Amino acid sequence: MQTDLVQKIASHPKYQELKSKRTGFGMWLTVAMMVVYFGFILLVAFNKAFLATRLGDGVMTIGMPLGFGVIVFTIVITAIYVRRANGEYDALTEEVSKAVLK
Amino acid sequence: MSRALFSPRQWLTLAALLGVSFTAWAAGADLGQADKQATNWTAIGMFGVFVVFTLFITKWAAARTKSASDFYTAGGGITGFQNGLAIAGDYMSAASFLGISAAVMASGFDGLIYSIGFLVGWPVVTFLLAERLRNLGKFTFADVAAFRFDQTPVRVFAASGTLVVVAFYLIAQMVGAGQLIKLLFGLEYWIAVVIVGGLMMVYVLFGGMTATTWVQIIKAIMLLAGASFMAGAVLWQFGFSPEAMFAKAVEIKTSLAVTAGKTPEEAAVQGFSIMGPGGFVKDPISAISFGMALMFGTAGLPHILMRFFTVPNAKEARKSVLWATTWIGYFYLLTFIIGFGAITFVLTNPGFLDAKGGLIGGNNMAAVHLANAVGGNVFLGFISAVAFATILAVVAGLTLSGASAVSHDLYATVIKKGKADSVAELKVSRLTTVALGIVAVLLGIAFEKQNIAFMVSLAFAIAASANFPVLLMSVLWKGCTTRGAVIGGFLGLISSVALTVVSPAVWEATLGNPKGSALFPYTSPALFSMTLGFVGIWLFSILDGSARGKQDRDGFLAQQVRSETGIGASGASGH
Numbered sequence: 001m002q003t004d005l006v007q008k009i010a011s012h013p014k015y016q017e018l019k020s021k022r023t024g025f026g027m028w029l030t031v032a033m034m035v036v037y038f039g040f041i042l043l044v045a046f047n048k049a050f051l052a053t054r055l056g057d058g059v060m061t062i063g064m065p066l067g068f069g070v071i072v073f074t075i076v077i078t079a080i081y082v083r084r085a086n087g088e089y090d091a092l093t094e095e096v097s098k099a100v101l102k
Numbered sequence: 103m104s105r106a107l108f109s110p111r112q113w114l115t116l117a118a119l120l121g122v123s124f125t126a127w128a129a130g131a132d133l134g135q136a137d138k139q140a141t142n143w144t145a146i147g148m149f150g151v152f153v154v155f156t157l158f159i160t161k162w163a164a165a166r167t168k169s170a171s172d173f174y175t176a177g178g179g180i181t182g183f184q185n186g187l188a189i190a191g192d193y194m195s196a197a198s199f200l201g202i203s204a205a206v207m208a209s210g211f212d213g214l215i216y217s218i219g220f221l222v223g224w225p226v227v228t229f230l231l232a233e234r235l236r237n238l239g240k241f242t243f244a245d246v247a248a249f250r251f252d253q254t255p256v257r258v259f260a261a262s263g264t265l266v267v268v269a270f271y272l273i274a275q276m277v278g279a280g281q282l283i284k285l286l287f288g289l290e291y292w293i294a295v296v297i298v299g300g301l302m303m304v305y306v307l308f309g310g311m312t313a314t315t316w317v318q319i320i321k322a323i324m325l326l327a328g329a330s331f332m333a334g335a336v337l338w339q340f341g342f343s344p345e346a347m348f349a350k351a352v353e354i355k356t357s358l359a360v361t362a363g364k365t366p367e368e369a370a371v372q373g374f375s376i377m378g379p380g381g382f383v384k385d386p387i388s389a390i391s392f393g394m395a396l397m398f399g400t401a402g403l404p405h406i407l408m409r410f411f412t413v414p415n416a417k418e419a420r421k422s423v424l425w426a427t428t429w430i431g432y433f434y435l436l437t438f439i440i441g442f443g444a445i446t447f448v449l450t451n452p453g454f455l456d457a458k459g460g461l462i463g464g465n466n467m468a469a470v471h472l473a474n475a476v477g478g479n480v481f482l483g484f485i486s487a488v489a490f491a492t493i494l495a496v497v498a499g500l501t502l503s504g505a506s507a508v509s510h511d512l513y514a515t516v517i518k519k520g521k522a523d524s525v526a527e528l529k530v531s532r533l534t535t536v537a538l539g540i541v542a543v544l545l546g547i548a549f550e551k552q553n554i555a556f557m558v559s560l561a562f563a564i565a566a567s568a569n570f571p572v573l574l575m576s577v578l579w580k581g582c583t584t585r586g587a588v589i590g591g592f593l594g595l596i597s598s599v600a601l602t603v604v605s606p607a608v609w610e611a612t613l614g615n616p617k618g619s620a621l622f623p624y625t626s627p628a629l630f631s632m633t634l635g636f637v638g639i640w641l642f643s644i645l646d647g648s649a650r651g652k653q654d655r656d657g658f659l660a661q662q663v664r665s666e667t668g669i670g671a672s673g674a675s676g677h
Contacts, residue, residue, distance in 0.1 A: 006660045009667060019666055026229040033229075037222045038393060044215055044379045045389035051211075052378025059348045061377045067214045068435070071221060075431045078225045082424040085233070086417050093667050101669070 008100045018092040022085070029081055033074070040070050145483025152324075152491050153301065159316050163309035170524045173310035173531060174241040174506050175411040180315055182418035186425020188315045189409050191322035193220075193400075193426065194433050195271075195496040195558065196278035196489050199325065202434070203469040206441020207448070210351070210376025213441050217434035219393055223400025224427040231401055232423045233416035234577050234665040242503075243407040243569065244511045247576050250657030251584040252650055253520070256572075257511040259591045263568040264404040264507035266599065268500050268538075269545065270561035271405075275500070276546025277557070279493040281466055282486060295546035298490075302497045303539040306505065307532050311412060314498045321495045324488045326429065329436040332469070332485070335476040336443030351376060351445040358449065376445070384625065391629035392559070398632065399562030402569030405503035416668050437469075444468040447475040497542065505534040559626065560602055567631035568595035575639045577665060580658040583651040586643025594635025601627030 009015050043051055043066075051063030167173055180188070198220065206213030239245040244260030276295050283294030305313050340346040356373025364372060400406065410419050448454045448461065454471040456462050461471060473485035509531035514522040522530075549557070572591040575582040601622045602608055609620040643651070664670045 003660075005669075006663050009663045009669065010659055015663070015667065019662075022666070030226060030229050033222060033225045034397070037218070037397060038390065040218065041215075041389050041393040042386070045386040048379045052374075058345045059352045059374065059377055060345050061211075063211055063378050064214075064344075064348075067211070067218060070218050071431050071434065074218075074221050074225055075428050078228050078424050078427045081225070081228055082420045085420055090417055096667055097669055 005100065009096060012096055012099060014092055014099065015096045018089060018096065021092075022089050025081070025084065029077055033077055036070060036073055040066065144480055145486050148483050149487040149490055152487055156305065156313075156317050156320070156491075156494075159320075160305050160309035160313040163313035163316065166312055167308070167310040170241070170510070170527045170531075172312065173528055174408070174502075174510065176311040176315055178412060178414055180412040182413055182421025183425055184315070184319060185409055185413050185418070185422035187322045187429065188318040188412075189406060189422060189426035190429035190433070191318035191325075191492075191495055192406055192409065192499045193430050194322065194325055194492065195275060196282070196493045198433075198558070199329070199437060199489060199492060200278055200282075200466045200469055201274075201558070202437045203441040203444060203472075204465040204467075206438055207444040207468040208465060209380050210355075210442070210445075211378050212380050214438055215379065217438065219396030220400075221427070221431055221434060223397050224423060224430065226397060227401045227406075228420065228423045228427070230574060231407075231577070232410055232419045233668075235407060235410045236413065236416050236419040237665050237668040237671045238577070238661065239411055241408070241411060241510045242506050243404055243573060244507070244515075247569075247573050247587065248515075249576065250661045251576065251587060251654055254516050255584060255588045257515050259572065259588050259595075260569070261507040261511040261516075263402075263564070263572075263591065263595055264511075265504055266595065267402070267404060267561050267565045267569065268504040268507075269541075270557055270564065271403075272497060272500050272538075272542045273545045273549045274557035274561070275493050275497045276542055277549055278466070279490065279497075280546055280550060281464060282470070282489055282493070284463065291550055292547050295543050298493055298497055298546075299539045299543040301494055302501060302542075303535060305494070305498045306502050306535045311502060314495070314502050315412060317491075318495045318499060321488065321491045322429065325492055326433060326436075328473075328485050328488045329433060329440065331481075332443065332473060332476055333436040333439035336439055336447070336472075339446075339476075347439075347442055347446065348377060351442050354445055354450055387629065388625040391624055392626040394632055395559060395563035395566050395626045395628035398566035398570045398628070400565075402565030402573065403561070404507065404565075404569065405499045407569075407573075408503050408506065415671075440469050440472060443476070444472045448472050451475060501535055501538045501542070504538050505531045508534040560607075563602065563626050563628045563631065564595065564598045566628050567598035567635050568592075571632065571635035571639055575636070575643075577661075579643075580655055580662075581643050582639060583643045583646040583648075583654040585646045585648065585651060586639045586641070589642040590635050590637070590639030593638040594631050597634050598627045598631035601631055 051061060051066065053062045054060065055062060055065075166177070169177075171177055198217075202213055202216055205216055235243065235246050238249050242260070242264070244257050244264075247260050248256035276298060279298040280291040280294045283289050283297070284291050305317055309317075337344075337347065340350065352373045354373075355376055356369045359369035359372040360366065409422070413419050413422055448468060448471045451471075454462055454475070461467050463470070470482065470486060470489065474482040477484075509527050513530045514520065514527045518526075568591055571594055572587050575590075576587055604621040605624065605627065606617075606620040607625070609615050609622075610617055
């Protein structure tokens with residue numbers, strides 16, 4: 001890519017907006033995923049008894065719904081990002097490329 | 103072998119319930135019970151149909167595989183949905199299907215910890231890498247990692263990282279193939295391994311990425327359908343009540359413990375232990391280290407990263423990763439139910455057990471025996487054919503990835519300095535494919551007795567420690583230089599392999615050294631080796647005062663603009 005085109009894109013306000021929004025959102029979601037997952041793993045490591053606590057009279061334990069909750073959370077958080085990126089971020093990208101590639 | 107659990111009428115009810123017609127199989131299951139010998143032929147026939155069908159696809163794909171771009175990326179014309187299925191296919195290996203259901207059967211909840219670890223890497227890939235990979239790369243992840251750097255050293259590193267990961271992953275697949283065919287066809291282990299090696303070479307040599315992708319998609323659909331049916335059949339037996347299924351499994355584990363000579367109190371504790379975390383995670387350090395390997399390893403698996411180059415743009419790349427995450431999450435849910443189904447229907451049936459009370463063919467055959475228990479010999483044949491197809495497809499994807507590292511990164515970029523023509527590059531790819539096929543067969547034979555799910559986690563630890571840090575830092579950190587990336591990357595690679603060798607799993611269990619003699623006490627090296635990789639990249643980058651280092655940092659802006667917007671990225675089909 002030519003240097004002047006790079007400069008033109010890099011200094012475009014919509015590009016700045018795209019970059020900061022996406023990076024911020026991506027980092028935030030990555031941290032959320034790590035908190036949920038490592039939270040679960042640390043529970044496994046430090047408090048096995050808690051996860052093996054029975055819910056009610058049957059054999060069902062707290063760990064089961066919690067574990068499945070992590071699986072559902074993983075899919076949902078991915079969907080949230082993809083939805084926003086394929087809408088808002090792609091619209092911004094489109095604006096930038098229209099403005100600089102006339 | 104054993105009697106199916108369902109009468110034909112129950113079969114039809116279940117089929118209607120699942121919205122899929124299993125009428126033909128229901129009829130076949132009865133035939134299978136009448137004549138045990140014939141069933142093996144049914145299984146072989148099903149696998150034969152799959153092979154013939156995939157060979158036709160390969161023939162069709164071969165006609166479209168003319169350029170290097172066709173060979174590596176199917177010309178970039180795969181849709182997000184198709185690619186999502188293909189990624190899921192790559193990820194739902196026989197090691198996960200057989201290994202995780204076996205782990206669940208053996209220790210219950212611990213298997214879920216394993217599955218969750220394999221899944222949580224996907225959001226990380228989505229948020230940090232997927233679209234940037236698509237915008238920057240062409241054929242391999244080294245295209246991205248080396249984008250603004252001195253090509254030769256970074257490519258040499260990336261090719262090494264790729265080949266080591268591919269080798270570990272291949273071992274797991276080949277061992278699975280050998281075990282499976284030994285059980286199903288009664289052939290010698292090594293013959294099965296040779297069959298996988300040979301068929302895989304045909305797919306990759308002639309059909310390249312197009313054939314590999316479509317074989318992967320077909321297999322993913324078959325595997326999801328088969329596993330859905332098995333899990334549905336298990337839950338149906340318990341009136342779709344997970345509580346009832348868990349209760350039965352606890353009861354069976356308890357009575358097995360009593361049989362093994364435990365007092366009733368001890369047995370009750372042991373039986374209930376499948377409902378909570380057990381011995382799988384031994385200490386906090388191992389837990390975190392293992393978690394890091396699984397979470398960040400996904401973002402460093404070369405055969406998965408390569409798939410992002412088969413779609414036309416960033417939007418499709420994101421869609422593919424969302425589809426992949428959804429299918430994989432669903433699949434792990436199924437393997438968990440299948441594992442519990444194996445406790446209730448396989449461990450209780452003497453037909454599946456050997457003289458010592460273990461599973462015939464080993465623990466990894468849990469899902470295969472369950473297929474027989476819930477669906478009779480015809481369904482056993484179907485699941486065996488699917489599992490074998492799974493191995494074939496994953497091995498093909500791995501080999502393609504290894505071949506591209508050698509031909510595109512080493513031959514075309516390092517040796518020919520980017521001046522190799524497409525024809526010569528293709529030729530090298532195909533020669534490498536043959537070489538890797540032979541290596542895969544030899545490794546498969548050498549590692550016959552290992553737990554295959556564990557081998558895969560080793561591959562993840564290496565991917566997380568070597569490939570992932572270099573990729574992430576080169577894409578997101580301006581200060582990263584050639585020197586930092588190469589030194590840090592090799593530190594991660596070498597330390598993860600070395601620590602794995604001196605860990606109990608390899609040092610004691612594989613190499614036969616006495617128990618307690620392993621120098622590295624933890625399950626996974628990732629906490630240490632991945633940290634070493636990142637610190638190495640950071641330290642040697644900030645200490646890098648060379649002219650090349652300045653050039654690397656100056657190149658960041660152009661790379662960032664392209665990675666964020668896709669402007670200047672190679673478009674859909676290259677022709």
